[in-house]
Amino acid sequence: MIVRRNPRPWELFFILRGSIVPQIWPQMLLVALISAAVTLLETHGAIRLPPIAALPFSLIGVALSIFAAFRNTASYDRWWEARKILGQMVIDARGLARQALAYLDADPAAARRLALLATAFCDALRCHLGEATPDEAALRHLDAADRAQVAASRHAPNRVLALMSGAIAAALGRGQISAQIAQTLEERVTALSGELAAAERIKSTPLPFAYSLLLHRTAYLFCFLLPFGLADSMGLWTPLFATIVSYTFFGLDVLGDELVTPFGATENSLPVTAICRTIEIDILEALGETDLPAAPVPENFVLA
Amino acid sequence: MIVRRNPRPWELFFILRGSIVPQIWPQMLLVALISAAVTLLETHGAIRLPPIAALPFSLIGVALSIFAAFRNTASYDRWWEARKILGQMVIDARGLARQALAYLDADPAAARRLALLATAFCDALRCHLGEATPDEAALRHLDAADRAQVAASRHAPNRVLALMSGAIAAALGRGQISAQIAQTLEERVTALSGELAAAERIKSTPLPFAYSLLLHRTAYLFCFLLPFGLADSMGLWTPLFATIVSYTFFGLDVLGDELVTPFGATENSLPVTAICRTIEIDILEALGETDLPAAPVPENFVLA
Amino acid sequence: MIVRRNPRPWELFFILRGSIVPQIWPQMLLVALISAAVTLLETHGAIRLPPIAALPFSLIGVALSIFAAFRNTASYDRWWEARKILGQMVIDARGLARQALAYLDADPAAARRLALLATAFCDALRCHLGEATPDEAALRHLDAADRAQVAASRHAPNRVLALMSGAIAAALGRGQISAQIAQTLEERVTALSGELAAAERIKSTPLPFAYSLLLHRTAYLFCFLLPFGLADSMGLWTPLFATIVSYTFFGLDVLGDELVTPFGATENSLPVTAICRTIEIDILEALGETDLPAAPVPENFVLA
Amino acid sequence: MIVRRNPRPWELFFILRGSIVPQIWPQMLLVALISAAVTLLETHGAIRLPPIAALPFSLIGVALSIFAAFRNTASYDRWWEARKILGQMVIDARGLARQALAYLDADPAAARRLALLATAFCDALRCHLGEATPDEAALRHLDAADRAQVAASRHAPNRVLALMSGAIAAALGRGQISAQIAQTLEERVTALSGELAAAERIKSTPLPFAYSLLLHRTAYLFCFLLPFGLADSMGLWTPLFATIVSYTFFGLDVLGDELVTPFGATENSLPVTAICRTIEIDILEALGETDLPAAPVPENFVLA
Amino acid sequence: MIVRRNPRPWELFFILRGSIVPQIWPQMLLVALISAAVTLLETHGAIRLPPIAALPFSLIGVALSIFAAFRNTASYDRWWEARKILGQMVIDARGLARQALAYLDADPAAARRLALLATAFCDALRCHLGEATPDEAALRHLDAADRAQVAASRHAPNRVLALMSGAIAAALGRGQISAQIAQTLEERVTALSGELAAAERIKSTPLPFAYSLLLHRTAYLFCFLLPFGLADSMGLWTPLFATIVSYTFFGLDVLGDELVTPFGATENSLPVTAICRTIEIDILEALGETDLPAAPVPENFVLA
Known part of the structure; x- marks a missing residue:
C-alpha cells in the first residue's frame, strides 16, 4: 500500500511511484500515433471523416464511464472489505x-x-493468502508440538483454530475456566475463523470475468477509434486530446484491475505483513516480553 | 465461474470463453444489416432522415446507461451476496x-x-439449489439411519439441521456437554439455517420482472433505431459505429441477466460444487482421514 | 411477484403481463398527440420553435435520469429489504x-x-400487513385458548410473541429446560419480533412525499414539453421519438412507485402468502404431520 | 411525515402540501425575471451572447446533477437510518x-x-431529540421516585437506562431471575442505549458543511447564469425553460436539506411522537390496561 | 466539525468559514489568467482553436464527474463510518x-x-489517533497504579482494555459477579476493542493513492485546457465560465481529500475531543459527581 501525503499541485505531474502511467504508456502512445496518422491523412484528403461524430462517442463514452465507475466501485468495495477483514482480525x-x-x-x-x-x-493466514506454507515467522512463537502439527497440515490456519478450540476445551475440562468463559473465548476463535473464510472468499472470487472483458474491449475500441471521431473538428489538436482522453479511460480501467486483488503483491495491495507484525508486537507486549520486533515502516512510500 | 488471469491487451479480441459475443451476435448482426440498409437508402435519397438527431438518442442513451448500471449493480450485489452466503456456510x-x-x-x-x-x-443444500434430491455425494458420509431420514424428507437440508439439533440435545441430555456448549453448537446450526434460507431467497426471488422487461425493450428499441439517427451525419461509418454501440448496450443487458442467477448452471454461476468439495476435504482432514477427495480445479477456465 | 423465465428477443414486444404499458399508455398517447399537433403547426409555420433546443432538455433529462435512478434504487432497496425480512422470518x-x-x-x-x-x-403478520385481523388460516393450528387470546388482541402478532415467551418461561419454571436453552429459544422470539417491527416500518414509511412529487412533476413537464424541443430538427420523426422517450421516463417513474410498497397487492408485490404456506408446510412436516397443504404455485405467472 | 396516496396525474400540479414550491418560488421568480431581462436585451441587441454556450452549462449541469444526487442519497440514507433506529427502538x-x-x-x-x-x-428520547427536558407524557407512567430521578437528571434517557439496569440487578440479587435471564433483559437495555446514541449521532452530525456550501453555490451560479446561455438559441422560450430547469435544480437542492434533519419539526421529519404513542399503547395493552390512548392519525396529511 | 445553520440564499456568497475557496483560489486564478490570455490571442488571430471542441471536454468532464463522485462517496462513507465508530464508543x-x-x-x-x-x-484513543501519548485529561481520573501502567505502555488504549478485563476477571474470581455478568461486561470491552481497531484502520488506510493521483491529474489537465475549448465559441465570456467550471471541479476534488482524514485536525474533521468530554460528563454524573466539566461548545462555528 502506498503511504504518502497528498502531493502539492506542482508535484502532481512528476510523481511516478504509485502512478499508473508506467502501465499504460504503450496504449497511450499507440493512441497518439493513430491520432497523428489520422490527422495527417485527413488533412491531405486521403480519408474523409464524418463532420459530426459526437453522438456515437458520447453514447459509448457515457456508458463506459458509468459502467467503469460501477466496476471500480465494486473493486474498491472488495479492497475496503478486505481491509476491514484484516482490521477485524486485529480485534x-x-x-x-x-x-x-x-x-x-x-x-x-x-x-x-x-x-x-x-x-x-495471523501469520499463517498471511502465508495461506500467498499460497505458501507457513514460514519461519509464522511458526517461531509456537512450541515444538504445535509447530509440527501446523507445519504438517494441508490448511495451516484451520489447524491453528483447531488447536485453539482444543486448548479452550482442555482448560474447561480441567475446570480452570467456567463454561461461560469458554464460550467467550470460543467466540473469538469463531470470529477468527470467519475472517479466514472471508479472506479466502475475496482471494478466490474475482469479479465476473465476462464483465471485465466487456469493459476492457469497449475501452480499447473507444480509445482507438476516438481519433477518427475527433480529427475532422479538432484538426491538429487531435493527438493531444485523444491521448488525454485515453489516459483517463485506460487509467480507470487498469486501476479497477489493481484493486480487485487486495491480497496480491502490487503496490496497491494491502499491507498484510505489516498488520501481522503489529499484532505480534501488541501480543508480545501484553505477554510482558521486552524484546519486541521493530514496528513496520514504509519503504520508498510502500508499506508491504 | 470463470477463473483466468487478466488478458494481455493483444489477447483481448481473441477470447471467446467467457465473452458474451456468442450470445448477442444475432442482435449485433441485425443492427449491422439495418445500418447498411438505412445508409444505402439514405445515400440514394430513398428516405430522408433528420440532420440532427442527437437529442432523443442522447436522452435515451443516458437514461438507459444509468438504469442498466443500476440493474447490473443490483445483479452483481445478488451475485456477491450469494458468494458471501456460501463463504459463511464454509465458516x-x-x-x-x-x-x-x-x-x-x-x-x-x-x-x-x-x-x-x-x-x-452443504451437499444437500447444493442439490436443493439445483432442485434435486440429495445425490450420492451428499449422503455418502452419513450412517444408514441418517441417510434414510434425509433421503425420505421433502426438504433435505432442513432435515439435516433437525438431525444436528437432535444430536446436540441428546449429548446435552446425556450430560456430555454443558448447556453453554450446547448453546455454542446450536449457534452454528442456527447460522447454517440462516444461510439455507438466504440461498433460497436469492434463488426464488428474481429482480422485479417489470423492471427487466422495461430495460430490455428500451435497449432493443434504442439499438434498432440508432442507424436512423446516425446515417445522416456518419454516412458510410454508420454500420461500424451502430454495431459497436449495440455491442456495448446488448452486452451489458445480457450480463445483468447472467449474474441474476448465481446458483444457476452457466459459466458465470458460482462454483457451488467446488465449495462443497473444499468443505468436505477440510472436515475429513480434521477427522484424521487420509483418503481425501481431490481438490477441485477449473476445467477449460471454468470452476463449477 | 411475477415469476417467468427471461423472454426471448422475439417475445419481448408481445408481453403484457408484468409490463407497465397498461398503466402508462394514456400518458404516452397524450405525448404522441401533442407531438403530432406540434409537428403539424410547425410544418405549416403556425408556430416557430427554437432551432437548437438541446441544452435545456439535456440538462433536465440528465438530472431526471440520475434522480429517478436514485429513487428507483431506494425503492428497490426497500423491496429487497422487505424480501430479506421475510427470508429472515423463514429462518x-x-x-x-x-x-x-x-x-x-x-x-x-x-x-x-x-x-x-x-x-x-407468520400468518398473523401476513394479515397485519394487510391491515386485517388474523384470518382462519392464521389461527387454525392453535388450540382454543391461544386462538381466543390472539383473536381478541389489538395487535395479533405481538400477542403471539407474548404467548411464545410465556410458554418458554413456563417450561423454564417447570425445570424442563435450562436457562441457557430458554435464552436460545427467546433469541428466536426476539428475532421474530425484530422482523415484525421491520415489516411495520417498511409498510408505514413511504419514500419522502416531496421527493416523489418533485420527480413526478419534472417527468410530466419534461415529456409534455419534449415535442416542442424536437419538432424543429426531427420533423415528421417527432411523434415516434417523443413517444419512445416518454415510454422510458414514464415507465421508470411508475416502476419506482410499484416497488415502494412491497407488501401491497400488486403484481410486483412480494409473495407473502406463499412464504407463509411454505413455512407452514416445513413446520408441519417437522411435527410429523402427513396431511400437508399444497405447495404454492404461480398462477398466470404471478405468485401471491 | 407526509402520508398520502400517490397523486393521480391530473392532481399532480395542484398539490401544495408536501411540495417544495412554497420554499423556492422566490428563487424561481428571480430566474424568470433575469431570463426576461436577458431575452429583451438580446433581442434589442443591447448585449451579445455567445451563439453556442452548451459546453460550460453541460459540464456544470452534469457535475451538479451527479453531486446533488450523491448528497441527496446521503441525506436520504440518514433519514432512513433514523427511521430504522426508531423501528429498532420499537422492537x-x-x-x-x-x-x-x-x-x-x-x-x-x-x-x-x-x-x-x-x-x-422512548418518550424521554423524544424530548431529548427536541432538546427539551422530559414532558408530562414521558413521565406519567412512572412512580414518584423514578419520576423524580429522571426529572432531576442532566440526561434523562440515560438515567432511565440506569434505572432499568438497576431493576434487573436487583431482581437478580433477590434471586427472582437467573443470571441468564438477567443477561437477556440487559441485552435489551444495551440495545436501547445503542439506539439512543445512534439518534444522538444523527442529530448532532450534519453533512459536512463545506460540501453543502459548494453545492448551494454552484446551484445558484448555474441557475442565475443559465438565461445567458439559453437566450441566443431559445429566444422567447428562454424564461419558460430557464424557470423549469431552475425548479428541478433548486428543488433537489432544498430537498436534500430537509432530509438531513430527520428528527426536526418539518413536514418531512419522522413521526417520533406517533411512534412513541404506538409503543405506549402496545405496552399498556400487554400490561392488561384497557384505558388506552388514542392511536395517532395524520392531520392534514401530516403525521407528527 | 463546522456547526452552523443552513445559510440563507443572500448569505451564500459571503461565507468564508467552511468554504473551500481559500484553498483553491490560486488554481482558480490561474485558470482565469490562462483564459484571458487564450481569449486575447484568439481574438487577435495569434492562435487558431478548433471551432467545435465539445466532444473531448464532454467525455473527460462526464468521466471526471462520475469518478470524482465515486471518490467523494468513498471519502464521505469513511467520514460517516468514523462518526459511527465514535458513536458506538459512546454506547x-x-x-x-x-x-x-x-x-x-x-x-x-x-x-x-x-x-x-x-x-x-476514550481519551486514550483520542490521543492515540493524534499519535500522542495519553495527556493529562486522559489519565486524570485513574488511580496512581493504573496511571503508571497506562503511561508506560506502548499502546495506551490497549493497556486500558487489559486493565478492564483484569478487573472483571478479578471480580469474577472474588465471586462478586457471576460468570454471566462477567460475560456481559466483557462484551463491552470487546466492543470497545473493536472500535479501537476500526478507528486505527480508518486512520492508517488512505484511499488508494493511484486513484487519487489519477483524479487530481485529470482535474488539473481538464481545467487548464478548458479555456482552449471554450474560447472560440464563448469569446469574451470564456474567463467567467472557465473559472466557474474550475471552481466546481477543483472544489469537489479538494473536498474529497478533506473527508478522507476524519480524525485529522482540519475544520471538517470529527469533534473527537467534544465526544470524549461528553462521555466523561455522562459517566461522572452516573457516578454521582457534581463537579462536572463544562459541556463542549463550538468556537467560531467549529466544534473540535
Missing part, C-alpha cells in the same frame, strides 16, 4: 490474547500458548 | 466440526457424526 | 420449531405448541 | 416489556415497572 | 459504566474503577 487476535491472559489466570502457560496461537494464526 | 460448517471435535470429546462418535452432518448439509 | 420460524422439538423433548405438547405458534405468527 | 422497548412480563413473573410489580420504564425511555 | 463506554454500577454493586470501588477506565479509554 479478535488481540482480544483472544487479552481474554486468555485475564480469565485463564489459573494456568499462565495455557494462557500464554493461546496468545501465541493468536499471533501464529 | 459455519467447518466451525461446527471444529467445535464438536473439541468440546464433545467425551463422545467421539457423536462428535464425528456432527462433523459429517455438517458436510452433508 | 426464525423454522428455527424456533426445530429448537423447541430438539430441546424441549421433555414436554412434547409444549414443544408442539411453540412450533405451531411459530407458523401462526 | 427493544416492546421486547423488554414482553420479556419482563414473561420471565420476571415472580415479581409482577417489578416486571410492570420495567415495562413502564421502557415506554418512558 | 459502549456509557454501557460499561452503567453495567458495572448496576451489577458490581457488591464492590462499589471496583465498579467505580471500571467506569473511570471507560472514560480514560
Whole structure:
C-alpha cells in the first residue's frame, strides 16, 4: 500500500511511484500515433471523416464511464472489505490474547500458548493468502508440538483454530475456566475463523470475468477509434486530446484491475505483513516480553 | 465461474470463453444489416432522415446507461451476496466440526457424526439449489439411519439441521456437554439455517420482472433505431459505429441477466460444487482421514 | 411477484403481463398527440420553435435520469429489504420449531405448541400487513385458548410473541429446560419480533412525499414539453421519438412507485402468502404431520 | 411525515402540501425575471451572447446533477437510518416489556415497572431529540421516585437506562431471575442505549458543511447564469425553460436539506411522537390496561 | 466539525468559514489568467482553436464527474463510518459504566474503577489517533497504579482494555459477579476493542493513492485546457465560465481529500475531543459527581 501525503499541485505531474502511467504508456502512445496518422491523412484528403461524430462517442463514452465507475466501485468495495477483514482480525487476535491472559489466570502457560496461537494464526493466514506454507515467522512463537502439527497440515490456519478450540476445551475440562468463559473465548476463535473464510472468499472470487472483458474491449475500441471521431473538428489538436482522453479511460480501467486483488503483491495491495507484525508486537507486549520486533515502516512510500 | 488471469491487451479480441459475443451476435448482426440498409437508402435519397438527431438518442442513451448500471449493480450485489452466503456456510460448517471435535470429546462418535452432518448439509443444500434430491455425494458420509431420514424428507437440508439439533440435545441430555456448549453448537446450526434460507431467497426471488422487461425493450428499441439517427451525419461509418454501440448496450443487458442467477448452471454461476468439495476435504482432514477427495480445479477456465 | 423465465428477443414486444404499458399508455398517447399537433403547426409555420433546443432538455433529462435512478434504487432497496425480512422470518420460524422439538423433548405438547405458534405468527403478520385481523388460516393450528387470546388482541402478532415467551418461561419454571436453552429459544422470539417491527416500518414509511412529487412533476413537464424541443430538427420523426422517450421516463417513474410498497397487492408485490404456506408446510412436516397443504404455485405467472 | 396516496396525474400540479414550491418560488421568480431581462436585451441587441454556450452549462449541469444526487442519497440514507433506529427502538422497548412480563413473573410489580420504564425511555428520547427536558407524557407512567430521578437528571434517557439496569440487578440479587435471564433483559437495555446514541449521532452530525456550501453555490451560479446561455438559441422560450430547469435544480437542492434533519419539526421529519404513542399503547395493552390512548392519525396529511 | 445553520440564499456568497475557496483560489486564478490570455490571442488571430471542441471536454468532464463522485462517496462513507465508530464508543463506554454500577454493586470501588477506565479509554484513543501519548485529561481520573501502567505502555488504549478485563476477571474470581455478568461486561470491552481497531484502520488506510493521483491529474489537465475549448465559441465570456467550471471541479476534488482524514485536525474533521468530554460528563454524573466539566461548545462555528 502506498503511504504518502497528498502531493502539492506542482508535484502532481512528476510523481511516478504509485502512478499508473508506467502501465499504460504503450496504449497511450499507440493512441497518439493513430491520432497523428489520422490527422495527417485527413488533412491531405486521403480519408474523409464524418463532420459530426459526437453522438456515437458520447453514447459509448457515457456508458463506459458509468459502467467503469460501477466496476471500480465494486473493486474498491472488495479492497475496503478486505481491509476491514484484516482490521477485524486485529480485534479478535488481540482480544483472544487479552481474554486468555485475564480469565485463564489459573494456568499462565495455557494462557500464554493461546496468545501465541493468536499471533501464529495471523501469520499463517498471511502465508495461506500467498499460497505458501507457513514460514519461519509464522511458526517461531509456537512450541515444538504445535509447530509440527501446523507445519504438517494441508490448511495451516484451520489447524491453528483447531488447536485453539482444543486448548479452550482442555482448560474447561480441567475446570480452570467456567463454561461461560469458554464460550467467550470460543467466540473469538469463531470470529477468527470467519475472517479466514472471508479472506479466502475475496482471494478466490474475482469479479465476473465476462464483465471485465466487456469493459476492457469497449475501452480499447473507444480509445482507438476516438481519433477518427475527433480529427475532422479538432484538426491538429487531435493527438493531444485523444491521448488525454485515453489516459483517463485506460487509467480507470487498469486501476479497477489493481484493486480487485487486495491480497496480491502490487503496490496497491494491502499491507498484510505489516498488520501481522503489529499484532505480534501488541501480543508480545501484553505477554510482558521486552524484546519486541521493530514496528513496520514504509519503504520508498510502500508499506508491504 | 470463470477463473483466468487478466488478458494481455493483444489477447483481448481473441477470447471467446467467457465473452458474451456468442450470445448477442444475432442482435449485433441485425443492427449491422439495418445500418447498411438505412445508409444505402439514405445515400440514394430513398428516405430522408433528420440532420440532427442527437437529442432523443442522447436522452435515451443516458437514461438507459444509468438504469442498466443500476440493474447490473443490483445483479452483481445478488451475485456477491450469494458468494458471501456460501463463504459463511464454509465458516459455519467447518466451525461446527471444529467445535464438536473439541468440546464433545467425551463422545467421539457423536462428535464425528456432527462433523459429517455438517458436510452433508452443504451437499444437500447444493442439490436443493439445483432442485434435486440429495445425490450420492451428499449422503455418502452419513450412517444408514441418517441417510434414510434425509433421503425420505421433502426438504433435505432442513432435515439435516433437525438431525444436528437432535444430536446436540441428546449429548446435552446425556450430560456430555454443558448447556453453554450446547448453546455454542446450536449457534452454528442456527447460522447454517440462516444461510439455507438466504440461498433460497436469492434463488426464488428474481429482480422485479417489470423492471427487466422495461430495460430490455428500451435497449432493443434504442439499438434498432440508432442507424436512423446516425446515417445522416456518419454516412458510410454508420454500420461500424451502430454495431459497436449495440455491442456495448446488448452486452451489458445480457450480463445483468447472467449474474441474476448465481446458483444457476452457466459459466458465470458460482462454483457451488467446488465449495462443497473444499468443505468436505477440510472436515475429513480434521477427522484424521487420509483418503481425501481431490481438490477441485477449473476445467477449460471454468470452476463449477 | 411475477415469476417467468427471461423472454426471448422475439417475445419481448408481445408481453403484457408484468409490463407497465397498461398503466402508462394514456400518458404516452397524450405525448404522441401533442407531438403530432406540434409537428403539424410547425410544418405549416403556425408556430416557430427554437432551432437548437438541446441544452435545456439535456440538462433536465440528465438530472431526471440520475434522480429517478436514485429513487428507483431506494425503492428497490426497500423491496429487497422487505424480501430479506421475510427470508429472515423463514429462518426464525423454522428455527424456533426445530429448537423447541430438539430441546424441549421433555414436554412434547409444549414443544408442539411453540412450533405451531411459530407458523401462526407468520400468518398473523401476513394479515397485519394487510391491515386485517388474523384470518382462519392464521389461527387454525392453535388450540382454543391461544386462538381466543390472539383473536381478541389489538395487535395479533405481538400477542403471539407474548404467548411464545410465556410458554418458554413456563417450561423454564417447570425445570424442563435450562436457562441457557430458554435464552436460545427467546433469541428466536426476539428475532421474530425484530422482523415484525421491520415489516411495520417498511409498510408505514413511504419514500419522502416531496421527493416523489418533485420527480413526478419534472417527468410530466419534461415529456409534455419534449415535442416542442424536437419538432424543429426531427420533423415528421417527432411523434415516434417523443413517444419512445416518454415510454422510458414514464415507465421508470411508475416502476419506482410499484416497488415502494412491497407488501401491497400488486403484481410486483412480494409473495407473502406463499412464504407463509411454505413455512407452514416445513413446520408441519417437522411435527410429523402427513396431511400437508399444497405447495404454492404461480398462477398466470404471478405468485401471491 | 407526509402520508398520502400517490397523486393521480391530473392532481399532480395542484398539490401544495408536501411540495417544495412554497420554499423556492422566490428563487424561481428571480430566474424568470433575469431570463426576461436577458431575452429583451438580446433581442434589442443591447448585449451579445455567445451563439453556442452548451459546453460550460453541460459540464456544470452534469457535475451538479451527479453531486446533488450523491448528497441527496446521503441525506436520504440518514433519514432512513433514523427511521430504522426508531423501528429498532420499537422492537427493544416492546421486547423488554414482553420479556419482563414473561420471565420476571415472580415479581409482577417489578416486571410492570420495567415495562413502564421502557415506554418512558422512548418518550424521554423524544424530548431529548427536541432538546427539551422530559414532558408530562414521558413521565406519567412512572412512580414518584423514578419520576423524580429522571426529572432531576442532566440526561434523562440515560438515567432511565440506569434505572432499568438497576431493576434487573436487583431482581437478580433477590434471586427472582437467573443470571441468564438477567443477561437477556440487559441485552435489551444495551440495545436501547445503542439506539439512543445512534439518534444522538444523527442529530448532532450534519453533512459536512463545506460540501453543502459548494453545492448551494454552484446551484445558484448555474441557475442565475443559465438565461445567458439559453437566450441566443431559445429566444422567447428562454424564461419558460430557464424557470423549469431552475425548479428541478433548486428543488433537489432544498430537498436534500430537509432530509438531513430527520428528527426536526418539518413536514418531512419522522413521526417520533406517533411512534412513541404506538409503543405506549402496545405496552399498556400487554400490561392488561384497557384505558388506552388514542392511536395517532395524520392531520392534514401530516403525521407528527 | 463546522456547526452552523443552513445559510440563507443572500448569505451564500459571503461565507468564508467552511468554504473551500481559500484553498483553491490560486488554481482558480490561474485558470482565469490562462483564459484571458487564450481569449486575447484568439481574438487577435495569434492562435487558431478548433471551432467545435465539445466532444473531448464532454467525455473527460462526464468521466471526471462520475469518478470524482465515486471518490467523494468513498471519502464521505469513511467520514460517516468514523462518526459511527465514535458513536458506538459512546454506547459502549456509557454501557460499561452503567453495567458495572448496576451489577458490581457488591464492590462499589471496583465498579467505580471500571467506569473511570471507560472514560480514560476514550481519551486514550483520542490521543492515540493524534499519535500522542495519553495527556493529562486522559489519565486524570485513574488511580496512581493504573496511571503508571497506562503511561508506560506502548499502546495506551490497549493497556486500558487489559486493565478492564483484569478487573472483571478479578471480580469474577472474588465471586462478586457471576460468570454471566462477567460475560456481559466483557462484551463491552470487546466492543470497545473493536472500535479501537476500526478507528486505527480508518486512520492508517488512505484511499488508494493511484486513484487519487489519477483524479487530481485529470482535474488539473481538464481545467487548464478548458479555456482552449471554450474560447472560440464563448469569446469574451470564456474567463467567467472557465473559472466557474474550475471552481466546481477543483472544489469537489479538494473536498474529497478533506473527508478522507476524519480524525485529522482540519475544520471538517470529527469533534473527537467534544465526544470524549461528553462521555466523561455522562459517566461522572452516573457516578454521582457534581463537579462536572463544562459541556463542549463550538468556537467560531467549529466544534473540535
